Amino acid sequence: MTGAANAEKAALSHLPAVWGLVWRPARWCVTAYVLTTAVGVVAPVAAAWLTKSILDRVTQPPVAPSAVLGLAVGLAATAAGTAVLPQLNRYLQARLSRRSGLLVQDRLYAAVGRQQGLRNLEDPLFLDRLRMAQQAENAPALVLDSVLGLLGAVAIVVGFVASLAVLSPAMTVLLLGSAVPALIAQLWLARGQAAAYWEISPRHRREMFYATLLTDVQATKEIRLFSAGGFLRSRMRAERLAAHSVEDRLDRRTLVVHGGLALTAAVVAGVGLLWAVRAAADGRLSAGDVTMFIASVAGVQAALGRGISDAARVQQSLLLFAHHAAVQAHPSDLPRAVPGRAAPPLRRGIELRDVWFRYGPEHPWALRGVNLTIPCGGSVALVGRNGSGKSTLVKLLCRFYDPTRGAVLWDGVDIREFTIEDLRARLSVVFQDYMNYDLSAEENIALADVAGEQESRRVQEAADRAGIHHVLSRLPQGYSTQLTRIFTGESGPDAGVVLSGGQWQRVALARALVKGGPDLLILDEPSSGLDPEAEQQIHTQLARHRQGRTSLLVSHRLSAVRDADRIVVLQDGVVVETGHHDSLLAAGGVYSGLFTLQARGYREARPGEDVHQPMVRR
Numbered sequence: 001m002t003g004a005a006n007a008e009k010a011a012l013s014h015l016p017a018v019w020g021l022v023w024r025p026a027r028w029c030v031t032a033y034v035l036t037t038a039v040g041v042v043a044p045v046a047a048a049w050l051t052k053s054i055l056d057r058v059t060q061p062p063v064a065p066s067a068v069l070g071l072a073v074g075l076a077a078t079a080a081g082t083a084v085l086p087q088l089n090r091y092l093q094a095r096l097s098r099r100s101g102l103l104v105q106d107r108l109y110a111a112v113g114r115q116q117g118l119r120n121l122e123d124p125l126f127l128d129r130l131r132m133a134q135q136a137e138n139a140p141a142l143v144l145d146s147v148l149g150l151l152g153a154v155a156i157v158v159g160f161v162a163s164l165a166v167l168s169p170a171m172t173v174l175l176l177g178s179a180v181p182a183l184i185a186q187l188w189l190a191r192g193q194a195a196a197y198w199e200i201s202p203r204h205r206r207e208m209f210y211a212t213l214l215t216d217v218q219a220t221k222e223i224r225l226f227s228a229g230g231f232l233r234s235r236m237r238a239e240r241l242a243a244h245s246v247e248d249r250l251d252r253r254t255l256v257v258h259g260g261l262a263l264t265a266a267v268v269a270g271v272g273l274l275w276a277v278r279a280a281a282d283g284r285l286s287a288g289d290v291t292m293f294i295a296s297v298a299g300v301q302a303a304l305g306r307g308i309s310d311a312a313r314v315q316q317s318l319l320l321f322a323h324h325a326a327v328q329a330h331p332s333d334l335p336r337a338v339p340g341r342a343a344p345p346l347r348r349g350i351e352l353r354d355v356w357f358r359y360g361p362e363h364p365w366a367l368r369g370v371n372l373t374i375p376c377g378g379s380v381a382l383v384g385r386n387g388s389g390k391s392t393l394v395k396l397l398c399r400f401y402d403p404t405r406g407a408v409l410w411d412g413v414d415i416r417e418f419t420i421e422d423l424r425a426r427l428s429v430v431f432q433d434y435m436n437y438d439l440s441a442e443e444n445i446a447l448a449d450v451a452g453e454q455e456s457r458r459v460q461e462a463a464d465r466a467g468i469h470h471v472l473s474r475l476p477q478g479y480s481t482q483l484t485r486i487f488t489g490e491s492g493p494d495a496g497v498v499l500s501g502g503q504w505q506r507v508a509l510a511r512a513l514v515k516g517g518p519d520l521l522i523l524d525e526p527s528s529g530l531d532p533e534a535e536q537q538i539h540t541q542l543a544r545h546r547q548g549r550t551s552l553l554v555s556h557r558l559s560a561v562r563d564a565d566r567i568v569v570l571q572d573g574v575v576v577e578t579g580h581h582d583s584l585l586a587a588g589g590v591y592s593g594l595f596t597l598q599a600r601g602y603r604e605a606r607p608g609e610d611v612h613q614p615m616v617r618r
């Protein structure tokens with residue numbers, strides 16, 4: 001079997017799933033749609049027969065007026081139905097398409113949510129597939145539409161062919177024979193179209209990326225300042241032009257195929273017309289027969305054309321839907337323990353045992369044989385130069401990735417044995433690259449605990465601990481104020497506000513603190529954007545909050561980590577030093593070097609310079 005035939009067979013295997021996606025959300029709508037479509041199919045054949053009968057009766061005396069009148073009323077009713085039904089049909093089609101689209105979208109984003117690690121969302125192939133799947137929202141409704149169109153076309157062809165076969169068997173064979181190459185050509189075109197979409201998908205993704213940059217207020221600052229807009233626009237244009245060249249190639253192919261098919265159809269119809277005129281002149285066909293012949297040839301050709309296009313559309317929609325199905329079936333980037341155990345409350349501690357990790361086989365090692373223990377109730381600080389692997393270690397603790405070698409143990413149990421949701425429910429984290437959500441102040445904080453009790457009191461307590469309550473409570477709508485201006489007007493009661501960088505950081509901190517008593521609190525650079533006074537305050541408050549709780553603090557501000565029970569120094573993915581502040585300072589190693597350098601930076605202010613409050617407490 002060829003690759004194309006395999007792809008087609010695989011595409012057809014999605015038919016039951018596609019049917020479920022239109023039938024389940026819109027049963028009545030689908031039923032009514034099928035019925036109106038069926039009536040719409042019968043109407044043109046009935047109209048052709050009624051016209052023939054009227055003409056035959058009118059041109060062959062004696063004329064029976066009552067019979068002709070009855071046929072005329074039937075023809076008028078058919079014409080009225082033919083005029084109205086398409087409107088109803090369109091309404092039903094749009095309605096079922098919306099409902100099905102919603103279900104398709106729900107399923108897609110639920111499948112993305114089942115990807116519990118980060119690896120797939122960093123994989124360009126998965127992202128291209130995801131983009132194709134996003135475009136498949138209307139595929140099930142389109143398949144239903146096209147299948148019904150195809151069945152209708154078959155019914156029309158059968159109806160007209162029966163009439164035509166009586167008048168001219170040779171013409172019937174010629175018409176049907178001409179449909180075979182047309183079908184093959186259309187299926188070939190549809191396959192090419194699906195392949196072209198796949199080919200230009202990465203280009204569309206990059207184009208979207210540039211378009212988002214050019215309209216994003218955050219990015220715009222740098223883009224305007226550095227006058228980089230022209231450069232980005234030219235990149236965006238280049239992506240669009242590259243996609244155009246693929247589309248042009250496809251359009252040329254379509255033009256040649258469609259042109260050839262239209263020419264063939266015109267020649268076949270012309271030959272038929274010549275034959276019918278001669279047969280009428282010889283007296284072999286009546287006037288009614290000639291109109292029936294012409295209507296049948298036109299009807300068969302139109303129905304064949306529509307049917308063939310519908311068959312191609314079914315194939316194309318199924319090939320597109322195959323990406324949706326592939327995303328749904330995509331294995332999670334993290335193996336799930338079966339049956340997964342619930343992560344119990346932490347009793348002894350968390351241990352990284354000989355952990356090696358790299359982001360992919362082609363990447364260098366980010367962690368190389370890390371051994372580290374975070375005792376229950378203890379505070380550990382992680383320090384080290386840029387790129388030494390601190391955030392990577394945090395990501396392994398959250399199980400966004402699994403170690404390439406070694407294990408992360410929770411009270412001695414490999415965390416891979418726990419259900420991921422349970423494990424994460426026991427953690428709270430402020431990430432270095434925390435998010436600013438375009439939501440209200442309360443939602444921004446409560447987001448960390450949507451499953452928990454949505455008590456405003458708890459949100460406000462967390463905000464207080466993060467030192468942001470006094471700001472949020474004084475906003476125009478208090479905690480209900482939107483922390484964004486992109487969805488709300490410039491003024492008025494609904495106007496949103498924009499927080500400063502440091503205020504956003506405190507909101508992120510409040511989000512981590514709202515989760516009632518996590519077993520492990522991870523703070524990855526929680527104060528990098530704060531002013532010295534605020535940083536001092538936050539660290540004092542956090543030190544109080546972390547007392548008796550298990551915590552991991554990652555920070556380049558060494559003054560902030562000196563009180564930790566244990567300080568771990570990472571260098572090139574290896575733990576090079578572990579100990580208390582004083583012992584590490586006395587050892588004169590990496591930590592001591594970094595600390596002395598930082599402390600000197602604060603002490604070496606020029607005379608008369610306004611020195612901020614020193615970071616290093618003596």
Ligand SMILES: Nc1ncnc2c1ncn2[C@@H]1O[C@H](COP(=O)(O)OP(=O)(O)OP(=O)(O)O)[C@@H](O)[C@H]1O
Binds near residue numbers: 366386387391393
């Ligand atoms: N998603 C990723 N894919 C590939 N490599 C990555 C990824 N994230 C980090 N790395 C690489 O892993 C190494 C460790 O990075 P990591 O972010 O853990 O360092 P860090 O110690 O937190 O640095 P910093 O102090 O600058 O925050 C770096 O070499 C980095 O380039």
